[in-house]
Amino acid sequence: MPELPEVETMVRGLRGVLPGRSLRRLEVRDPSLLQGCTATSLVRRMRGAKVAGVSRRGKWVVVELEDNRGLIVIQPRMTGGFWLIEPARPEHIRLAFHLDKPEATVWYCDARRLGKVSWYRDAEAAEIAFCRSQGPDALQIDREDLAERLARTSRGIKPTLMDQKVLAGIGNIYADETLHRTGLHPERPSSSLSLDEIARLHSAIGEVLARAIELEGSSFDAGYRTVLGLEGGFLAQNSVYGREHQPCPSCAGPIRKIRIAGLIGRPTYYCAVCQVIPTRISRPR
DNA sequence: CGGTTACCCTGGATGC
DNA sequence: TGCATCCAGGGTAACC
Numbered sequence: 001m002p003e004l005p006e007v008e009t010m011v012r013g014l015r016g017v018l019p020g021r022s023l024r025r026l027e028v029r030d031p032s033l034l035q036g037c038t039a040t041s042l043v044r045r046m047r048g049a050k051v052a053g054v055s056r057r058g059k060w061v062v063v064e065l066e067d068n069r070g071l072i073v074i075q076p077r078m079t080g081g082f083w084l085i086e087p088a089r090p091e092h093i094r095l096a097f098h099l100d101k102p103e104a105t106v107w108y109c110d111a112r113r114l115g116k117v118s119w120y121r122d123a124e125a126a127e128i129a130f131c132r133s134q135g136p137d138a139l140q141i142d143r144e145d146l147a148e149r150l151a152r153t154s155r156g157i158k159p160t161l162m163d164q165k166v167l168a169g170i171g172n173i174y175a176d177e178t179l180h181r182t183g184l185h186p187e188r189p190s191s192s193l194s195l196d197e198i199a200r201l202h203s204a205i206g207e208v209l210a211r212a213i214e215l216e217g218s219s220f221d222a223g224y225r226t227v228l229g230l231e232g233g234f235l236a237q238n239s240v241y242g243r244e245h246q247p248c249p250s251c252a253g254p255i256r257k258i259r260i261a262g263l264i265g266r267p268t269y270y271c272a273v274c275q276v277i278p279t280r281i282s283r284p285r
Numbered sequence: 286c287g288g289t290t291a292c293c294c295t296g297g298a299t300g301c
Numbered sequence: 302t303g304c305a306t307c308c309a310g311g312g313t314a315a316c317c
Binding site: 002003006059075076077078079112114115116133162164171172173174217218220221223224241265266267 | 308309310311312313
């Protein structure tokens with residue numbers, strides 16, 4: 001479910017309630033999502049801990065605690081999310097943060113249980129974990145760094161953009177939207193992009209993600225909602241994702257849905273007219 | 286090392 | 302209505 005804009009929206013929602021509050025009790029309803037710690041040890045460590053702040057790293061949510069209580073890192077993956085209101089599906093509650101003064105509860109729900117929760121003793125330990133699985137954040141990476149990373153691989157530009165070790169935060173929806181805005185075919189070999197194309201791609205990443213954050217992310221079906229249960233508005237005004245057979249908003253060409261190598265089963269949407277591979281560049285096969 | 290695939294889970298939509 | 306099948310916003314381990 002959540003990509004960078006959805007996770008950023010969650011974090012902003014959590015910032016309204018968590019920082020400065022104490023955890024009267026952390027309730028672990030599903031211990032199977034814990035990584036590297038047991039429910040009893042985590043619950044014991046969190047009793048009475050005060051939240052210093054909430055931040056985002058790629059698609060990960062970071063809850064930092066005061067007084068050397070460490071950091072809780074939550075990876076929502078496909079269906080994880082936070083609720084400040086009573087969750088619509090209580091059977092999906094995996095964690096409950098019971099707060100003090102005044103009493104309140106923040107719920108973490110995850111229908112498919114693909115998400116992960118970890119605890120790190122300090123910021124340095126968390127940083128080591130981040131760097132092991134993630135590249136620079138998609139909103140932080142500079143153009144030169146992006147250019148170097150793209151030059152390193154010949155695989156398709158879309159799988160490269162979705163590789164969290166290349167840059168962190170972009171998933172299936174925003175990869176398609178970013179490539180459409182840049183006029184790039186998703187299977188263009190990453191290393192074949194010109195410096196001008198990389199510059200435009202770099203700008204498009206920032207613009208698409210910023211717009212999606214403004215609109216509080218992308219909602220469809222029973223998936224992602226804000227912490228208040230509201231739908232994100234991005235998919236009401238996007239260009240290609242989920243719009244097979246519709247006309248391209250910039251050239252009116254047909255939007256196609258395909259499956260490409262390196263992304264297993266995930267769908268890719270692109271405009272067949274304004275996102276083409278130049279004939280002098282061979283398409284990977 | 287670079288790239289690809291199987292698999293982890295469950296719920297909702299669709300088709301028969 | 303009931304059941305089977307397919308699909309999904311992510312990520313990792315194992316493999317070639």
